[in-house]
Amino acid sequence: MAKEKYDIVIVGSGLGGLACAYILGKFAYKVCVLEKHFKTGGNLQTFNRKGCKFDTGMHYVGSLGEGEVLHKFFNYLDLLGKVDARRLDEDAFDVINIAGREYNYAMGYEKFTQSLLRDFPDEEIAILAYADKIRTLGEGSDIFNLREVDLMDTSNMSYYGQSTSDFIASLTENFELRSVLAALNPLYGGGEHTTPLYVHALVNHFFITSAWRLTEGGDQISDALVDSIQGMGGKVFTKAEVVKFHFEGKLMSAVETQNGDLFEAKHFISNMHPSITMDLVPDEKIRKSYKSRLTNLKNTISAFSVYIVLKKNHIPYLNKNYYYYKTNNVWGVDNYDKGDWPQGLMLYFAADKNNPEYAESLTIITYMKYEEVKKWEGTKIECRGEEYLAFKSEKEREVMACVSEVFPDIIDAIDASYTSSPLSFKDYTGTKEGSMYGIVRDCNNPIESYLPSRTKISNLLLTGQSVNLHGITGVLCGALLTCGQLIDINAILQEINSCYPEEYTI
Template sequence: MRETFDIIVIGSGLGGLVCATTLAKEGHKVLVLEKNQQYGGNLQTFARNRCIFDTGVHYLGGLEKGQNLYQYFNYLGIADKLRLKRMDRDGFDRITFDNDPNEYPYAQGGENFVDQLCRYFPNERRGIEQFYTAMQNVCRQFPLYHLNGKDAYRWDEELLGLKVYDVISRCTTHPKLRAVLAGANLLYAGIADKTPFYVHALSINSYIESAWRCINGGSQLAKLLIKEIHKHGGKTLKYKTVSQFNIADGLLQSVSTTDGNTYRAGTFISNIDPKQTLRLIGDYPIRKSYTSHIRQVENTISSFSLYIVLKPGQVPYLNNNYYHFKDEASVWGNIDYREADWPAGYMVSMNAKTENDRWAEGMTVFTYMRYEEVAAWSATYNTVAAGSSRGNGYEQFKRRKTEIMLDELEKKFPGLRKHIRATYASTPLTYRDYIGSETGGMYGFVKDANQPLRNSLPPRTKIKNLLLTGQSVNMHGILGVTICAMLTCSEILGRDYLLQKINETEM
């Protein structure tokens, strides 16, 4: 293909699609290259027994008109086209424990968040308010979180080095409340002695503002963004695995794909794992400290996910998620599980089919799983675009883990097994193959408050016209990746100009 583009985006995860949509809207000739059959990365969905399951998007925050994600999506042209179901205002997330009948709620709205928790901890109002205020204060330190173009980013090491575990401990000495305030840390693979407080605040606060499920799955985001890209003259191609960067004179001139095609552009944006990007750069000489930095960064843990198709009309639809743990210690200890104790905790989410669901069609459960548990099959690859069998041993492994997980779910949902029509499982290898992270990491790179600047990457690389975007560059999650994509685009368009355009878009 001899056509030349202004921008080529490699990978069609949310970050890549947001970049491509933004740049196409602003008049650039854009091409998106995707290796898989389906666009979207973690936005992908799949259907089993006519039941739609999300691979990564279980719920969204900040999508009420005027809130941050709504404003970004409104600029992108998709906010009013999304089919959404608002989750339970008084408990969109519920934190639960074995041998404790209480379901501790995370409610929508700051005052409601505090009030609902105070029903269970009436003597802890001051600590709960202090914790919520601390989240608000941290969010204010990130200008793009509030679409604020006036304030500059200040990489305050004291702020970035603040640990969520320590903040919670300062707010309350109540052991159960401490566990509840940390209970949604599966959203970011929290590590007690590492995870910065800003990761928790930016992840949780947008859901407290408003929490939503995507009706019939999050792939609608990818489909809508693709339509916007095409509307503004951009192109998208599937089954295009980039196999080589062609670099000369310090610039990326073109990329080659495994099917023998070459694509040229003035600027390139990589939305794939930065470690994979580094491999594509190959032996081209760039600063060793930069390459060593990327190679040594720790990946977040991966997961085992169980997708349950339920028999019709038997299990009531629950308009909230559950974060369930064996005990208070498991809230932080879950990530360092012993195989004999697995799973120490899990998240449960139900699929939304309509705005007025009475019965659940499907249930998704995920828990942590280390890559080493599936390392025996690491030489195998299996996607829709390039499928192959991993063998009987792998299938037996999944069946064994499925039975263990179902045993745990029966404790929380007695009698669940009799309502199950079918189950399907995915492991770190599934995430590795579809998302491109070398060990199937759920949330990109580990953020470490002990070394706050180590594991974040700037959008610009040591190749002048190669930029990065995606969850490994800055923050994960729908909002985090969207903001990261806007930071990447601002390297091309200018931050002040881009924020002005976003803020001027009519609601």
């Protein structure tokens, strides 16, 4: 049994785990990252089919323009120049099709409001009030703008308890406009009666500020971070599934991997889902009520995806994303019956590198409940049986029938297609029940559904999409909060800001 000792052991190599490792490495901690999969990255992973690269979860990002929050993060994390990104169409980075009518989400608040006013000329007061509130909340958060943080400040907590749908409904009685303003809710697994306003506001703010496609995939980020972590003396191990937490008294002392290796440390950070983390904590080491709460947190819905390699020079490249809703109820897509699925789709195009006017591939995503695939959850990847393959084939047919309603030329342009289910997402990313965005944030129970990075075990911290907020910026800010339990968080923020070149802020 091999034994290694570190300052920090991080379990899981998703963005949160890698960002924590990078930050702590910069502050001279001896860090080790353990990943059960053969690839690092979690939702940053990609895969290749017939020369086309497909993303697992990072389809586009927001606020990557010069002077914006993600650009500052990329500078600090030494990602600038290592991650290829393309700015999406400023006049329509997202196109929303609701029951056959299209609306554009334009980039920048002035363009955003003017675009909506063209479709809703009588709703100026509501549109301007909406944009003002989203911008105020987005720019008002200290951590999401990398400003000095008071960890005891609770001034924004009221927005945790306010529902997105109630806020939008308070602005206008126009149901069509309400639907358009709520149409990006698949980016956070939105629930009409549960999603807090702060989740909606932050996600929409990041994309309205600027929206970008990672042209070479999300694994550019994880690969670069791993190189940097190792360059600072840190260790990153793949095929190293943690199966046991060891304790000395009330503190964790080591983690044990599947092959029996022990990794000792002073502190531990789990980038696993909080429920999976709690499964490794012996009952006698933690209060039953606390463990039960984390174990039973409700998860966001999962997804079924179709990945299409397109025939050369058949489908023009769209430098935008496309959201399609069959009906005008944009909140109801997750509450489907098997006979009326899918109710909505998200479509992401990738440009042909040799002929960028055309698309080389297309990713289509729609909600799917985990219960639909639960019967196969004990099976392994590529070994789930004929019944499962038939299930996926039928679901692909239903998705493509829905796609044909808005893009009738796609079917004849398919060179090859592949699918993934909630089981694929669960097994490749390690998320509970294939959850797209971790735990549900519930405005009706804001305290119960808010998950801090510190646990009831004093040397075990949490990070990842269930802490703070999901998405690239949410997870990076969550990593700051996690590291802020070990280092003065404002010292980290000072480093991020002091190393940012002045020419980007002019």
